[in-house]
Amino acid sequence: xxxxxxxxxxxxxxRRFVLKGVVAAGAFVMAASALPGRALAAYATGAGEMPGGTxxxxxxxxxxxxxxxxxxxxxxxxxxxxxxTSLPLVVAEEMDADWNHVHVVQAPGDEARYGNQDTDxxxxxxxxxxxxxxxxxxxxxxxxxAAAKQWGVDVATVKAANHExxxxxxxxxxxxxxxATAASAMPVPAPDxxxxxxxxxxxxxxxxxxxxxxxxxxxxxxxxxxxxxxxxGMKYAVVARPPVVGGKLVSFDPKDALAVAGVERVxxxxxxxxxxxxxxxxxxAVIARNTGAAxxxxxxxxxxWDDGPNKSYxxxxxxxxxxxxxGKPGNVVRNEGDAEAALKSAARVVTAEYYLPHLAHxxxxxxxxxxxxxxxxCEVWAPLQSPGGTREDIAKTLGIPDKDVKVNVTLLGxxxxxxxKWDYALEAALLSKTIGAPVxxxxxxxxxxxxxxxxxxxCERIDAGLDANGKVVAWRHRTxxxxxxxxxGPDPKHEQSFELGMGVVDVPFAIPNLxxxxxxxxxxxxxxxxxxxxxxxxxxxxxxxxxxxxHALGRDPKDVLIEMIGPDRKIDLSKSVExxxxxxxxxxxxxxxxxxLKHVAELAAKQAGxxxxxxxxxxxxxxxxxxxxxxxxTVVQVAVDEKGNLTVPRVDTAIDCGYFVNPERIASQIEGAAxxxxxLAKYGEITFKNGRAQQGNFDxxxxxxxxxxxxxxxxxxxxxxxxxxxxxxxxxxVPPFAPALCNAIFxxxxxxxxxxxxxxxxxx
Amino acid sequence: xxxxxxxxxxxxxxxxxxxxxxWVLRDEFGLTGTKFGCGAALCGACTVHLDGQAVRSCGMxxxxxxxxxxxxxxxLHPKGEHPVQKAWRQVNVPQCGYCQxxxxxxxxxxxAQTPKPSDAEINDAMAGNICRxxxxxxIAAAVRLASTGV
Numbered sequence: 001x002x003x004x005x006x007x008x009x010x011x012x013x014x015r016r017f018v019l020k021g022v023v024a025a026g027a028f029v030m031a032a033s034a035l036p037g038r039a040l041a042a043y044a045t046g047a048g049e050m051p052g053g054t055x056x057x058x059x060x061x062x063x064x065x066x067x068x069x070x071x072x073x074x075x076x077x078x079x080x081x082x083x084x085t086s087l088p089l090v091v092a093e094e095m096d097a098d099w100n101h102v103h104v105v106q107a108p109g110d111e112a113r114y115g116n117q118d119t120d121x122x123x124x125x126x127x128x129x130x131x132x133x134x135x136x137x138x139x140x141x142x143x144x145x146a147a148a149k150q151w152g153v154d155v156a157t158v159k160a161a162n163h164e165x166x167x168x169x170x171x172x173x174x175x176x177x178x179x180a181t182a183a184s185a186m187p188v189p190a191p192d193x194x195x196x197x198x199x200x201x202x203x204x205x206x207x208x209x210x211x212x213x214x215x216x217x218x219x220x221x222x223x224x225x226x227x228x229x230x231x232x233g234m235k236y237a238v239v240a241r242p243p244v245v246g247g248k249l250v251s252f253d254p255k256d257a258l259a260v261a262g263v264e265r266v267x268x269x270x271x272x273x274x275x276x277x278x279x280x281x282x283x284x285a286v287i288a289r290n291t292g293a294a295x296x297x298x299x300x301x302x303x304x305w306d307d308g309p310n311k312s313y314x315x316x317x318x319x320x321x322x323x324x325x326x327g328k329p330g331n332v333v334r335n336e337g338d339a340e341a342a343l344k345s346a347a348r349v350v351t352a353e354y355y356l357p358h359l360a361h362x363x364x365x366x367x368x369x370x371x372x373x374x375x376x377x378c379e380v381w382a383p384l385q386s387p388g389g390t391r392e393d394i395a396k397t398l399g400i401p402d403k404d405v406k407v408n409v410t411l412l413g414x415x416x417x418x419x420x421k422w423d424y425a426l427e428a429a430l431l432s433k434t435i436g437a438p439v440x441x442x443x444x445x446x447x448x449x450x451x452x453x454x455x456x457x458x459c460e461r462i463d464a465g466l467d468a469n470g471k472v473v474a475w476r477h478r479t480x481x482x483x484x485x486x487x488x489g490p491d492p493k494h495e496q497s498f499e500l501g502m503g504v505v506d507v508p509f510a511i512p513n514l515x516x517x518x519x520x521x522x523x524x525x526x527x528x529x530x531x532x533x534x535x536x537x538x539x540x541x542x543x544x545x546x547x548x549x550x551h552a553l554g555r556d557p558k559d560v561l562i563e564m565i566g567p568d569r570k571i572d573l574s575k576s577v578e579x580x581x582x583x584x585x586x587x588x589x590x591x592x593x594x595x596x597l598k599h600v601a602e603l604a605a606k607q608a609g610x611x612x613x614x615x616x617x618x619x620x621x622x623x624x625x626x627x628x629x630x631x632x633x634t635v636v637q638v639a640v641d642e643k644g645n646l647t648v649p650r651v652d653t654a655i656d657c658g659y660f661v662n663p664e665r666i667a668s669q670i671e672g673a674a675x676x677x678x679x680l681a682k683y684g685e686i687t688f689k690n691g692r693a694q695q696g697n698f699d700x701x702x703x704x705x706x707x708x709x710x711x712x713x714x715x716x717x718x719x720x721x722x723x724x725x726x727x728x729x730x731x732x733x734v735p736p737f738a739p740a741l742c743n744a745i746f747x748x749x750x751x752x753x754x755x756x757x758x759x760x761x762x763x764x
Numbered sequence: 765x766x767x768x769x770x771x772x773x774x775x776x777x778x779x780x781x782x783x784x785x786x787w788v789l790r791d792e793f794g795l796t797g798t799k800f801g802c803g804a805a806l807c808g809a810c811t812v813h814l815d816g817q818a819v820r821s822c823g824m825x826x827x828x829x830x831x832x833x834x835x836x837x838x839x840l841h842p843k844g845e846h847p848v849q850k851a852w853r854q855v856n857v858p859q860c861g862y863c864q865x866x867x868x869x870x871x872x873x874x875x876a877q878t879p880k881p882s883d884a885e886i887n888d889a890m891a892g893n894i895c896r897x898x899x900x901x902x903i904a905a906a907v908r909l910a911s912t913g914v
Contacts, residue, residue, distance in 0.1 A: 080859030080897045211856055218861035219852045220844035221797020221837030225862055228796035236791055261780035290791035292783030292826075295803070364801050364809055364862045364896045413799070413862025414896050445802045668859055668899070675898025698806040698894060706900040707887040713901060 043725050046584040047127035050118060052111025052388060056131035058139040058188060060113060061091060068163065068177030070097045075107040075114035076124045077385050078214070079363075079415035080672070081730045082665035083124045085212045087132050090661060093204045094136025094197055095143070097176065098163040104213045109387025109407035117388045120420045120529070121583065122628035122728025125661060129726050137194045139183070146182035147174050162203075199722050208664035214411065226383030226410045227442060229370040234438040236291040237431055238298050239269055241283040241451050244691035245526050246274040246308035252284050256300035262293025266301070267434050269427055274308075274526070275487050278393065278421040281451060285431055291442050311691040313524035315457065318688075319355060322459035322480045322521060326353060330478055330519035331494060334505040334577050337513030339465075342474035346465030349474075350552045352545055354462075355755040356537040358686040359455035359530055360693075360701055365413020366448040371428035372438035377404040382425045383412035390422040394429045416531040416676075421453050446696040453528025454686055454693075456481045456499075460541030465513070470553045472564055474513040479504050481537065486523035493520045495534065501581025502627060503538025503735065506573060508592050510566025525688065531676065535627040535735040543623035543739035544754065547746065557743060558605050558622050565624075568595040583629050589725050590629040597626055600633040600654040600718065607716050608635035608652035614748075617641060621743025623736035628728025630657040631718075634674070634736040636710070638744040644763030646745070648678065648709035653733060656718035658726045667715040670733040674713045677737025679704040682758050766830050770795065771839025777826060785829045786810045786821040789836060797837035797865045801894065808893030811866040811873075812836050818873035820892075837865035840872060848872045851910035859897035867893045871907045880911050 047054045055061075063071040072091050078084035088104045091097075107114045115131065140160045147165035148155035151172055158167045166173045176183075204210055217223035242248060254266035264287050271282020284303060288294035343349055369382035378398055384390050387407045395402045412419055428441040443451075458481035465474030483499060485492040495504075495518050504516050530536070543561075550560035570591035573580040582590060601624040605611075610620060617640050624633035637650040653670045660666055683702035687694045695701035742753045745762070753761055766777045770793065777788050784803070789795045789812070798821055801809030805823035812821045813835040821829075840846045848871045858864045867890070874881060874889040881889065886907045895903065 078860075080861070082859075211853065212858070214861060215853050215856070215858065216844060218858045218864050219849045219868060220840075221795075221865045223861055224796070225799075227800060228790075230794060230796070236787075262783065289779055290783060290787045291800070292787030292791070293780045296780065296783065362896060364807070364860070364894065365799070366801075411862075412860060414860045416896075442800070445804070445807075664856060668856065668902070671901055672859055672898030675900060676896075678898075679896075697804050698802050699804070703894055703896060704898070704900075705892075705894060706890045706903060711901070 042130060043589050044586050045127050045589060046586065047116065049584060050116035050127065052114070052116040054127060054131040055113070055115040056134040056191070058135045058142065059184070061135045062095065062139050064176050064180035064183065066177050066180050068101055068175050069103055070101055070176060071103045071105055073107050073114065074104050075117055076128065077117070077119040077387070077409055077412055077415070079119065079385065079412035079419065081669060082212050082662055083119065084214070085210065086661045086665060087124060087128055089204050089210055090129060090132040091136040093202055094133045095140040096160040096162060099204060099210060101163055106409050108409060109384070109391040111388035117386060118420065119385045120417060122731040125726045126585070126629065126728060129661070133196055134191060134194055137196050138189050141189050141195070142183045142186040143176060143179050145186045146179045150174070150182060205661050206663065208662055210662070224410050225365050225413045226370070226381065227365055227368045227413070229381035229410060229440060231370060231372055231438040234370065234440055235264065235287045235435065236289065236294050237285045237287045237439050237441045238291065238294045238444060239283045239285045239427060239441060240298050240301055240303055241281040241447065242305050243450070244307040244310050245281070246310045248306045248308060249283060250304040250306050252304070253302040256302065257286050257297040260293060260297040260300055262290060263288045263297035265435060267431065270430055275489060277488050278423045278426070280423050280427045280430065287435060287439060295444060307691055310524045313688045313691040315357065315688040318457070318524070319459070323353065325480045325519035325521065326459045326461040326478045328519065330480070330517035332515065333500050333518050334514065334516040336576065339474045339476045339513040339515035342513035343463055343465040343476060346474055347468040348466045348552065350464045350466065350549050352462055352548055352754055354460045354537070354541040354544060356458050356540060357684070357756060358457045358525065359680055359684045360449045360452045360686050360695070361416045361418035361530055362449060362701060362703060363414030363416055363418055366443040366445060367418065367424035368440065368442045369425040369428035370438065370440040371425070371432040373398065373429060373432040376400055378429050378432070379406045379408070380425055380429060381408045381410055383410050383419055384422055384425060385412065385415050385420040386422060390425050393422065393426060397426055398429060398433060417529040418452065421528055445698065449686070449695055449697065449701050450693040453487060453526045455530035455536065456484070456527050456534065458537035460537055462541055462545045464545060464549050466549070466553065472511050472549060475507070475509060475511045476515045476517070477504055477507065477541070478517045478519060479538065480519040480521050481534070482521045482523035482527050484527050484529055486527055491522050493522050494518050497579035498581045499534040502534040503542060503625065505577045505580065506592060506626070507542055508571060508594055508597055508626065509564045511564070524691070532627060532731040532734040535625065536680065536738070539623065539625040539735035540739045540756070543625060543736065544742055547621065547743040548752065558601065558610055561601055561622060561624060562598050565594050565598050585629060590727065592626060596631045596656050597624055600624060600631045600656050603654035603716055603718065604633040604635045604652045607654065607714060608637065608650070610635060617748055619744045619747025621740045621745070621747055623740040623743065625735045627732040627735055630655060630727040630729065630732040632732045632736050634740040636737065636740040636744045638741065638748050640745060640748045640762060646758070646762055648741070649711050651710040651713040652716065653713060654716040654718065655733065656720070657729050658724040659720050659722040660717065660726065663717050666717055666729050669729050670715040671713045673733025674710050674737055675704050677734050677741065678708055678710065681738040681741050681756060682708060685757050766827055768829055768834060770834045771836060781827040782825055784822050785824045785826045788826045789821060795836050795838055799862055799865055801863065808870055809863050809866040811869040811893065813869060813873060816873070816876060818870050837869060840869065846872060847910040847914050848875065848906070851906040851914045854914060855902045855906040855909060857899050857902040857906050859899055863893060863895045867895065867903055871910065874907070875911055881907065
């Protein structure tokens with residue numbers, strides 16, 4: 001049984017943490033504990049600590065039509081991971097439905113009904129595999145019970161199989177449609193009475209033979225994303241927002257904007273002071289008959305802004321300040337042995353400093369939302385990773401009860417964490433109320449890149465002490481980065497436990513003297529989680545450093561990596577690290593398992609042909625990192641020509657994510673993670689001058705294109721039986737890529753790249 | 765009044781003649797399969813065919829599209845069975861899927877002109893289309909598959 005204690009909001013696994021934790025804690029506990037048939041987990045997860053917890057009631061998730069069509073509800077958001085297919089597939093498998101007669105419908109935001117809907121943190125399968133299995137098993141047993149009752153036979157003598165129930169002794173059979181009404185009247189079996197299928201009989205799970213449910217619609221242009229929402233009588237709007245976060249509107253002149261053909265109104269959008277979680281930045285909206293006219297109208301607006309307290313934010317100066325901070329002791333966040341003394345007495349010390357800049361999410365579908373406020377009620381259609389939280393905040397902001405807000409979740413044209421922050425939905429809701437008509441707010445690409453909740457910027461310094469035998473005896477990691485906590489309230493000016501737990505304090509090395517420190521860094525931009533979050537800078541530093549140590553020792557980097565991870569063991573830092581962050585899940589279920597980490601490193605290396613002789617100008621690099629409770633290792637092979645042109649002919653990534661449902665989608669996530677890793681390593685950088693983001697579109701904020709490679713990513717999934725708890729897939733592929741790439745570049749060229757992005761560093 | 769021929773049908777638009785074709789297709793004609801990604805012809809999400817050529821509809825003023833034959837993803841094939849669409853499904857290309865209409869239109873235009881493209885020609889032709897999910901490896905595979913018969 002999962003527990004439902006409300007934890008300190010800033011540490012909460014939920015990326016909605018502050019508001020939910022502070023305001024809605026009581027309401028949540030009531031809702032979660034009062035739900036009938038709550039998931040009784042075979043292994044404990046942290047799902048119960050999430051807003052809404054879990055629900056495993058088949059009546060909520062499954063409907064069977066008398067014609068046999070089975071409708072299954074997808075309550076998590078689809079942004080490309082395949083979850084809208086994978087979780088319903090779990091239900092279908094367990095209830096023995098025929099997938100060809102299954103229809104998937106998307107749940108609106110309603111966490112009291114469906115359980116948690118925060119589709120982030122690589123949590124959907126991890127937290128909902130078991131409840132969905134329970135849903136499906138309950139429905140199967142209800143169908144069997146209905147058939148047995150109808151035929152007057154012992155329920156033990158009937159069996160569900162492929163969309164029908166069969167009584168083999170008599171040869172009687174009844175389709176799910178025929179049994180639908182009777183089955184729905186049967187009592188829902190208690191969780192401890194549920195019998196799950198024997199995995200040996202699975203038809204869908206683990207096979208990778210089912211394509212995503214939206215495939216045909218995507219390839220024909222019929223799939224509906226947020227930007228495609230259409231409501232009769234709707235208007236189209238864009239908003240001019242303060243160019244510096246914390247800035248304010250002073251005055252504006254709408255005359256020229258209103259003179260643009262197609263522009264109908266110009267209205268103020270309410271602003272909230274920074275920081276205020278996901279509340280709108282405010283500004284001036286231009287409302288038109290189409291988005292093109294609205295953009296032209298906005299171009300013609302004359303606005304005076306007060307830039308506020310962040311107007312001097314300069315990312316070059318900030319970088320220097322961070323580097324100074326990393327050169328000095330910071331707050332000690334993990335300490336074993338005596339790293340200072342061991343560094344002093346070490347035969348040799350390897351020191352390096354790494355820098356990773358701000359990143360923008362740049363999902364291909366920018367933030368957009370459509371809202372219709374009428375008769376005191378509000379309906380919203382939007383691409384949202386957190387429709388439950390969106391609904392609550394719209395209700396609060398408009399001063400209406402939750403029940404009068406309906407949040408429809410469309411497909412998401414990418415999310416990467418940006419669409420966990422629903423400021424754009426609030427803008428649409430406020431604007432619809434202002435103009436008394438349905439309205440779609442679309443962010444242009446420039447809006448998206450210049451007003452993002454940016455990935456943090458960080459400076460990482462590591463000092464490693466080696467003894468006379470070349471053994472690593474001291475490790476001191478100083479991390480400096482503005483915290484996501486700064487978006488939610490007074491700036492903590494230090495990384496929070498959930499950020500430090502993503503690759504700093506959880507470093508899995510067997511080093512006797514190990515010290516992690518965190519220096520101060522105040523935020524001057526909106527900082528938010530970006531796919532794999534703080535693992536990006538932390539894994540980059542740690543996994544680059546392993547290769548630097550190997551180079552210092554003249555040894556093979558993979559051998560040194562394996563040696564540094566050390567003996568097979570399960571590490572529990574919950575006693576030695578204050579507020580140790582294990583992705584919100586219990587260490588008892590998800591310990592740090594060094595054997596699994598070493599295994600993926602060996603597997604990736606073997607598949608890549610690690611150690612083979614490569615032509616001049618080519619090299620291989622490796623990195624292995626545990627994140628989101630999964631173990632991932634990547635080997636990148638690069639070729640760098642005399643001019644410094646970088647190509648990546650091959651990538652091998654091994655992932656151990658516990659028991660898995662859809663290996664085909666795991667492969668696609670890992671292939672995509674390599675591209676996203678390539679984007680951030682090669683190009684990714686948002687800089688600030690005078691408080692303003694200097695990039696605006698895909699010319700200045702470049703991302704990897706098809707000709708950037710990698711040309712081929714090979715994905716190797718570690719098979720696991722279903723008693724190995726499922727762990728994350730969407731995010732953990734990203735962190736190892738950039739360090740493996742830069743380690744490969746070093747092997748190929750002898751150039752050690754410590755500052756991201758690579759940019760033109762190879763050609764100069 | 766601007767008259768446009770889209771997917772074989774006549775449409776008319778009486779609004780601002782200077783807005784990009786993209787927004788007229790999407791917001792005025794309800795053809796939402798064509799996507800907005802950048803507004804600056806940098807990402808290819810808005811790719812349509814104009815007289816058989818792939819063009820970025822975000823970079824073309826609507827009045828300039830009058831008199832031309834425009835095809836959007838909705839009109840590529842009546843049943844969605846253009847070889848490129850079939851190949852895309854066979855290879856399971858999409859993740860989020862948002863950019864895929866533009867990718868498919870770009871690939872269809874490539875194959876209409878170059879039925880058997882080399883890997884380098886595929887890369888060149890598709891390099892203007894960004895996929896942030898990173899489906900490139902499968903995009904290349906699907907174009908190859910479509911070019912060899914699917």
